[in-house]
Amino acid sequence: MAQITAPGDREHLAVAEPPAIGQVDAVTVLSVFVVMLTVVPARFIVGPLGAAGTPAGIMAVLCLFWYLSSMIAARTSPIRGRQPVRTVVVVFCCAMLASYAAANLRSLPGLEANAVDRGLILTAGWAGIALLAADGIPRLDRLEAVRRRLVAGGGFIAALGCLQFFTGLDLAGRLAFPGLTTSTSYTSLLQRDEFNRPMATATHPIEFGVVLAMLLPLALHGAVYARPGRRGRRWFLVAMIVTVLPMTVSRSAILGLAVVCVVILPIWPAMWRITAVIMLGVFMVALRAVVPGLIGTLTSLVSDIGSDSSTVTRTNDYVVLSDTFVHRPWLGQGFGTYLPQTYRILDNQYLLSAVETGVAGVAALLTVLLSGWFLARSARRASRARRDAETAHLAQCFAASMAVALFAFFTFDAFSFPMVSNLTFLLLGCCGALWRLSRPEDGTA
Template identity: 80%
Template sequence: MALLTAPDDRPVATRPPLGRVDVVTVLSVFVFVLTVVPARFVVGPLGAAGTPAGIMAVLCLFWYLSSMIAGRTSPVQGRQPVRTVMVLFVCAMLGSYAAAMQRTLPGLEGNAADRGLILTAGWAGIALLAADGVERLDRLEAVRRRLVAGGGAIAVVGCLQFFTGFDLAGHLAFPGLTTSTNYTSLLSRDEFNRPMATATHPIEFGVVMAMLLPLALHGAVYAGEGRRGRRWFLVAIILLVLPMTVSRSAVLGLAVVCLVVLPIWPVVWRVTAVLVLGVFMVALRALVPGLIGTLTGLVSDIGSDSSTVTRTNDYVVIGESVAHRPWFGQGFGTYLPQTYRILDNQYLLSLVETGLVGVLVLLTVILSGWFLARSARRALLARGDRETAHLAQCYAASMAVALLSFGTFDAFSFPMVATLMFLTLGCCGALWRLSRED
């Protein structure tokens, strides 16, 4: 029997009381807030750092740290590479903040530097809480299910926005929250509506869908009786809305998912998946004429289109900034588009803001998720647990999507995709830890 479906056979005296709020319950609420509450809504005085999901992530860090006061409640038990990685990340961000304070900062840049520290605290909190707080593999499976459910919900909103132009998320209102920026309810490209649901941009929405697609696939291929229809619907709606974002990043993310997940499937599954993708493209071409051609053009024109030329010019423009502050940059969050320019490459933006140290640490953060998931897969296969090993590969695919997409847009400027990456990292750490426990 796979560990994901194993019952809780601990003695009754050692099980958590029914009324206790455990980490998975908190993470489930967090997933709901992250996906359903539009990221443009903030607590006014806190600005862009005051999104409900961001505030909750910081509270998760406080909860995690306060639980370490007593050994009985401390989540720090045994090895956990995510702890080391997050310490390195936080230190790099603090070093960048110290470097920023060495120069005279304009008011906007000073506020942005402070906001960067708040974002860093939230990302660290959600990654550490997931990595150390999930107690069992079946509870980690609950986190996966709720992530996919949240993604399916906003995928439905995105489909509605694409076909009708009606922005359901734009008509939502939350007491006590204000809109952080001038909100554009609908973007378009080549006469196609570009949905973004509750995200802040179609590119962000498309990458989020690509990161959630492998997790949805896992739930569908290992669904029990009576659940297959619902879980395959989630896969279908996520796969359907992904190309509707008319985003190169989303299409490349889909390709990454196929390259990482399909090779581990049995031959019959792979052949079926290729045939289904072929039928899906034909059906999409008939349903939305011109969309497949537009997406094909986006990918085939890489290197010659105006977007790529602009990105290439960025290397020349920022050379002087990097040369003056090569190690810790000018300060995380301080390279403001309204003051300087938009850098559609998170690695390039991190090089300017956090220097060489920050870029190396960022790569370490993302790659650690990949290697932890792959290591967990090997350990689970050695134990004969193919279902959970498949889940590990799907988490690795999500981290691979993040690794690629961070090079195609400034991901840290978009709260949903950045937070999802750190949550996925925490889940990879939890899976690595649990795969080695007896």
């Protein structure tokens, strides 16, 4: 069975031949998925598939087929010991299938019938990427490779976002891909208080900001434990993400940054915490000097909670609980059927899930997000017991990423945005892999 080693003992793992699923390294497939998720703009889709037709979404579904087909023979099966993520994914899929069945018991308009079918495709993709990561990542050094590539993707979209903020140039919008069309839900460059709101390859500034907040803990881990000669590059990625995150002028992004601080800072030594607070203060002063007015705008976003139009609109969304939810409280009206053009936009994924998938769907969604947190925290405890400080820190960083998703889902309809929803399930799978690899009795053969 694979053993977890101290950070200094991992050099021999990097040169060992990686296990494979079906003779193909799962980490390589996940790396290609990360490239599609971050580099290829999410606004480009295969037209007939609609929102489910992003290149990353299609690859996620193929990952599920590959994962299931590899289970045909014991020699290629990825299942090695216990894995809670498998149970979580089954529970989530069952809730979505029950909602699908309930939706088809009534007469659906054409748009809603297509939407509920797309919902199944999305669910299959999310399940595939979570299962492949949870069972397919064979060792800690390969999990570290996935983390590095996620952070590199975050640095790439942060650079695009920085350019977009200062110049208004949308490079992603100028691209064209054969066979792909631009989603009809794509919005052009948005502004707030005369500031450009970048979105890079995401579909909206809110999604972009939340994705950066979810990747920030992983970037911090790479910088803290960087080897000599790589620290400058790793800290540059952290600085890029932290700089661009407030440029989205998004309350969700600021909430995500606060969650990261609350989860990460308490586990750091006192000197690290003091240094982080000082650097954050210096960063705010520098940002105020370089971009006058931005800090004031962000401050007003937080101080005006409860009175601004955005908050009032979100509060008024709860009227749908009496109008729609009470009629189908348990399984909802069908995943994906509460269309903005037919009903209204619900800027709260939990509320939207309550309407579309009922109590069962909300419970399944909370199970997904909370299980990622608890698996990462369990991996941290196991790593600390083995005196592996680096793996324990990595586990806390994955927990922070899942915590960002847990809170950010209150502020926007996350499942309507392909980048953040796919990233959430990929991180869930990584949390499951880390949980498995932190226990020698549950590791891969």
